[in-house]
Amino acid sequence: MFEATKVGRSVSKEDYKEQQEELRTQLLAAQRDLRAFNVPVIVLVSGVEAAGKGEVINRLNEWLDARGVQTFAFWDESDEERERPRYWRFWRSMPPRGEISILFGGWYQTPIEHRFKGHCTDAELDGELNRIVDFERMLIQDGALIVKFWFHMSETDQKARLKELSRDDKSRWKMLPEKSKFSEHYAAFEQVAERVILHTDRGVSPWYLIEAGDRRYRDLTVGKTLLHSIRSRLSEATTEEQNNSLVSPDLPSSASAQITLLDQLDLSLAIPRDDYKTELKRLQTEINELAWTAYNKKRSTVLMFEGVDAGGKGGAIRRITSSIDARLYRAIPVAAPTDEEKAHHYLWRFWRHIPRAGYITLYDRSWYGRVLVERVEGFAGDAEWRRAYSEINRFEEQLVDSGVILIKFWLHISQDEQLKRFKDRENVPYKRYKITEDDWRNREKWPHYKEAVNEMVARTSTKHAAWTLVEGNDKPYARIKVMRTICDTLTEALKRDPTPTTGYVPCGDKRIEDVKKPNGNH
Structure with missing residues (x-):
């Protein structure tokens, strides 16, 4: 050629x-x-x-x-x-x-x-x-x-x-x-x-x-x-590109045909307060030990939290970060993109915060905004959010292939529980900053968000990056489930010795020193 x-x-x-x-x-x-x-x-x-x-x-x-x-x-x-x-x-x-x-x-x-x-x-x-x-x-x-x-x-x-x-x-x-x-x-x-x-x-x-x-x-x-x-x-003419991703089927109008994954969660699950305090202390100690083990083994961790407004993301994150040495982690709150972030591909701002080997990044909301708020609110075009599923899957696959331990949570509560928490935030001075007009407006689009979450989980809960759905009406129960999941996942991941983030070869993701040259196969 x-x-x-x-x-x-x-x-x-x-x-x-x-x-x-x-x-x-x-x-x-x-x-x-x-x-x-x-x-x-x-x-x-x-x-x-x-x-x-x-x-x-x-x-x-x-x-x-x-x-x-x-x-x-x-x-x-x-x-x-x-x-x-x-x-x-x-x-x-x-x-x-x-x-x-x-x-x-x-x-x-x-x-x-x-x-x-x-x-x-x-x-x-x-x-x-x-x-x-x-x-x-x-x-x-x-x-x-x-x-x-x-x-x-x-x-x-x-x-x-x-x-x-x-x-x-x-x-x-x-x-x-x-x-x-x-x-x-x-x-x-x-x-x-x-x-x-x-x-x-x-x-x-x-x-x-x-x-x-x-x-x-x-x-x-x-x-x-x-x-x-x-x-x-x-x-080139500005035309809507052809979208080759799967299209959601048109469902029958009956209520039983509209059930989603979120409807199957048992939101009545709870844990007694005394049991919560004992288990929380045990899990925080375990997470601290696992964080140091991951540091010594050069295994980085990404914890990603999504969920409905007032679903308990912040409370879960605080229990985790209070367990870990502050030198080992960074918590990234994700809000509307800045002008600099808008000038790049939407994944750019998340790649910037991927942790070094041995460290932890916690995302309070994440790249899934593309297929949630941007989809429902119309900030992303139909072709943009539809192709985002495969883009996100490839992004997460690259993280896991390089040795990152990726754990994804969706924290869910009922509409009644959300209303109760909204009113509580308005009445408590130190919680008022948490409630905004957007939170109230988003409640009106609850069915649209529920549909978007269902499709998000269906298309992005993969073998290398599965979703954990958390029943969140009882805050203590949700926090314990999150922390148990983290401990179990880290324990299992740290037993294995996959390709670390350092020194890997992109062709097959093997360590350079462990690869033998093929016999005459050039």
């Missing part, structure tokens, strides 16, 4: 100078239009060694307004990155709407390197590439433009370029912290690259193969391709 990048295309110095002026003007105009239309652009730059990837990126930064462009390199991992799921580092590099991020290698760099070095098999590589395809589709459906460049040249041209670079002590290539050895096995690297490109070359995010032998031809081709991609994206 790389034959077309070895034909010897070139541009003269005069033609380059003439075309560069016009191209630069057009790119700046397109960049202003991106801001006006709030379209984020992600430019992925990859290719063979010595193809001039750094030169191209420096050229783009010269041609574009640098105030709207950020460049990210992924040739090494910080301690902070190694202690989190692999995609955490990429979410941090996502551009706000209207701006551009240029990524050296991006999410393709590590899978290519690991397959080339024999750290994973073709099947494991394909599994990671499927994840990449889903990831890119998710970003595009949220409005992003992804432009992927692969720079290639013949083996002869590569050797000549490397020889040229090695003579110049000030060349950017020679100043890199670590130079790869891909060029020493040109054919094997090309074979891996071909597999990656064929697997991930999709209509919504195609690869552009750029012949890199002539620098002037290379730079102009990249600039013109980027310009064309931006213009094409901005000229």
